[in-house]
Amino acid sequence: MSGAVQLRVCPERCLFDDPLRVQVSGLSPGQEVTLRTELTDEGGELFTSVGRYRAGSGGELDISRSPALEGGSFTGVEAEGPLWALEPQNALRRLVKKDVRSPMQLRFSLHQEPPGAVLATAVQERSFLGEGVSRLEVRDGRVRATLFLPPGPGPFPGVIEIPGTGGGLLEYKASLLASRGFATMALAYYNFEDLPKQMKTFHLEYFEEALNYMLQHPKVKGPGIGLFGHSKGGDLVLSMASFLKGITAAAVVNGSVANVGADLHYKDITLPALVFDPQRIKFPKPGVGDIRDVLNNPLEEPNRQSLIPVGRADCKLLFIVAEDDRNWKSDFFAQAACKLLEEQGKEKPEVVYYAKAGHYIEPPYFPLCKVSVHKLVSLPVIWGGEPKEHCFAQVDSWQRIQAFLLKHLNQESSSSKL
Incomplete structure (x- = not known):
């Protein structure tokens, strides 16, 4: 030696x-x-x-x-x-x-x-908390959330982060985004404190309250807010962008273009949950399901009632798509969203595809989740992805999401200085 x-x-x-x-x-x-x-x-x-x-x-x-x-x-x-x-x-x-x-x-x-x-x-x-980042519990009206604020006087570009079907209040993405300079709200929407315990019925007015809270917060830079959602959080983000005002940019990670999991109500509008057929579950291993094909096609009748009218959205959109997503056809959903926007004469969104990446695209260096129990189908399912390629997707998409939000949330203030 x-x-x-x-x-x-x-x-x-x-x-x-x-x-x-x-x-x-x-x-x-x-x-x-x-x-x-x-x-x-x-x-x-x-x-x-x-x-x-x-x-x-x-x-x-x-x-x-x-x-x-x-x-x-x-x-x-x-x-x-x-x-x-x-x-x-x-x-x-x-x-x-x-x-x-x-x-x-x-x-x-x-x-x-x-x-x-x-x-x-x-x-x-x-x-998960950068030096000087503040963590503030939000219990405002019906809103149950945590707001993370970067150090300094601000104001900062504001983002609402919405998770998937796991429920509860998950803060790790929001806290990391705040550590990178965004005023970020981690929003719970069921199975937390006095919120509904199950995914049965959601009301978009709840998400509108959270949006208004951010728009009115003195540490949040206006005039609009960014949204960031994964999986079920992705279709909630698209619903917010389609129906609500005050949204400048929205990033969707492996989301659906149809409302899934629970009926969604807003005023006199109802988007029923997209029907799925458990008979279409495949079993590549005993007791482990592949659910990629279980959802009905939302572009076909009568399933179009569940389709989110994304053509109404006036914000910038970014779709992060894993090509080996085994939870559902996120690549098909992103393409459908592009088509719906094109039909309304809207700008084509940015879509980034990652080969051999799976459903759970997390912040960088989280290990690939290959199999776990799915909350809605109540059995272990495969999520797709290869570890190395999935890691690349997480590192690259994390940087792209931040750059996308920063660009569009700062655009108006930058333009006013010219």
Whole structure:
């Protein structure tokens, strides 16, 4: 050995969506080692990944330049491989952060190859609240939410983030967006406090209240608000953009162009939930369903009653589409939305497709969720995606969503200065 082995993980503390840098020194030239990464979620579930490496001629190792060898969780030069290749012990577990006030701790250990003695260890904290970001509980009228405000006097571009069918109040995306400069509301809409316990009937007036709260907030830059929704949150975002005023830009991640899961009411208008046929569930593995084809086609009668009239939307639209989404045909839905807007003479939205990405496109470096229990069909389903390609989609789309929102939410104030 050329000296004591040192394992350096940089930075020691960062936001969860920050890149990873791992370096090793003090190995023998050409020495083969194993890098093991562990993360324990809030429920005690252990996620692990393993990378196998060979040290350089100087006994050094930098995983942003050194290729991972065969036999581990990933191969090739993958700087963030230890993160995106994490897998749970329970195959049905999805990594979710519920309390953003505490960081997640990654534990790294370097082992002799073949696996043996531990040569070095390191720890990294990845947080969801940037320094100086404020977390404010919102209990205003019927609205149940959390508002995250960046440090400083503001005002800041405002965003409402709406999750999928899991219910409750999830804050990790909103807190990360606020850490990047957006005044972001994480909005609950069922199964939280005094909100409805089940996904049965929703009223768009509730979402309108949340929109008005943001429009009137002194720390939120007007004149309009941005929306950001995934899955069921995506069709709620499209419904808001189609019926409500004060929305400048809306980003939809693997969303539907039809109302799904529960009837939606607004004033004297009702969008019934799109009908699905459980007989169309396929079972690629015993007890694990593929539900991509269960929904009826919303472009055909009588299903058009569930179609969201996106041609009425006057805001800028961005669709993030995973081509291997097994939850539903998000690629078909995005194309249908484009057609509906074109029929009304509206500007074509921006659509970004990601090959081999699955349904749960999260902020960067969340591991791919391959299988978990679906809230509505009450059985384990596959979500699609390949880990490496899915990671690329998360990193790229996260940057695109921020750039899209920043561009259009700042556009009016920028124009007024010219």
